[in-house]
Every structure is written in structure tokens, then in C-alpha cells.
Amino acid sequence: MNARADLPPPRPTPDPAPAERVLELMPHRSLTPKTARIFIGLVAVPTFAVALLFTVQGFWPILPFAGLEIGLLIWAVRASMRSGLERETITVTQDSVIVRHWDRRGVQSSVFPRHWARVTLHAPPAALHPSRLMLESCGRTREVGRFLTEDERRSLAVRLKQLVGNMNETPAL
Numbered sequence: 001m002n003a004r005a006d007l008p009p010p011r012p013t014p015d016p017a018p019a020e021r022v023l024e025l026m027p028h029r030s031l032t033p034k035t036a037r038i039f040i041g042l043v044a045v046p047t048f049a050v051a052l053l054f055t056v057q058g059f060w061p062i063l064p065f066a067g068l069e070i071g072l073l074i075w076a077v078r079a080s081m082r083s084g085l086e087r088e089t090i091t092v093t094q095d096s097v098i099v100r101h102w103d104r105r106g107v108q109s110s111v112f113p114r115h116w117a118r119v120t121l122h123a124p125p126a127a128l129h130p131s132r133l134m135l136e137s138c139g140r141t142r143e144v145g146r147f148l149t150e151d152e153r154r155s156l157a158v159r160l161k162q163l164v165g166n167m168n169e170t171p172a173l
Helices: 033-056 062-083 150-164
Strands: 020-025 087-093 096-103 106-113 118-122 132-137 140-144
Touching (some): 033 062, 087 150, 096 132
Antiparallel strands (some): 132 140
16 A cells, blocks of 8 residues: 555745846935925025016016026926936846836836846046946946946945956856
């Protein structure tokens, strides 16, 4: 008699999900839409109050220039708010490095084979210019972290070098 015949067949064990690391990058923006409106209001009210005071005294050309100044301020704040929506994700898997960049034009994606990828931090051409963090593989390059500060870009370069490794080297995730 075989006692094992009563046991159900062994279940196949599911393959564990491949290890991956995801780095999310976003620019720092201190203004929310509400605080941006408050800021513009706090600048616009005194500007127009002074302009109206001078307009009443006969210096009418000041009012259009005050309107132009506030219009340019609104444009600059809106441009800053739009650039704050930009973001990047860098996904490092066993086989590849995937870079996705979201901005107002849409999503741009690049895939690099991890084994052949290389992370390089290029020095700035001049003292006040930012450095450039590049991901390179098979003749293709992609700049990452363009909106980061210098210190953040350097620490990202160190982290990416740990995850990606050197060319022809694939460290464990």
C-alpha cells in the first residue's frame, strides 16, 4: 500500500518577481497653485494701488507698465508651476535600465541593456554651469536628473553606479 497516493500533487512554486529598483526624480517646487495665487495677489494689490495713485495725479503711463509687470509675473509663475510637473523614473531590473521622462510634451522612454550600460557624470564646461549625468549604452545616451541640484545629481550618480555597475559588469540588485 502506498500512503503517498492520498496526498495532492505538489503545487509548482511561482517564480519570484525579478528584483528591480525604481528611482523617482521630481524638481523641488515650494509653490502650490493656492500659494501662487496668494503670492501674485500680494504683489499685484500694492503695485496697482501705487499705479492708481500716480494715475490720479496725472501720471497715467504708469498704469499700463504696472499691468505689464503683473502680467509678466503671472507668466513666470505659471511657467515655473508647469516645469514643476516634470518628473523622471529610472527603473533598474536584472536585464535593463528604463528611463521614463514626463513633461508637458508627454512621456519619453529609453531602455538600455544593464550589462552594457555606463553611468557618467560630465564636468561642467564653465564654473557656473551644471554638470550632466548621462546614461550611455550601445552608442545611445540619455541625460537624467537635469532639474536636480549639483549635490543631488552627484548622489544620484553614485547610487546609479552602484545599481548599474560598470560596463560588462552586472552587480546584484
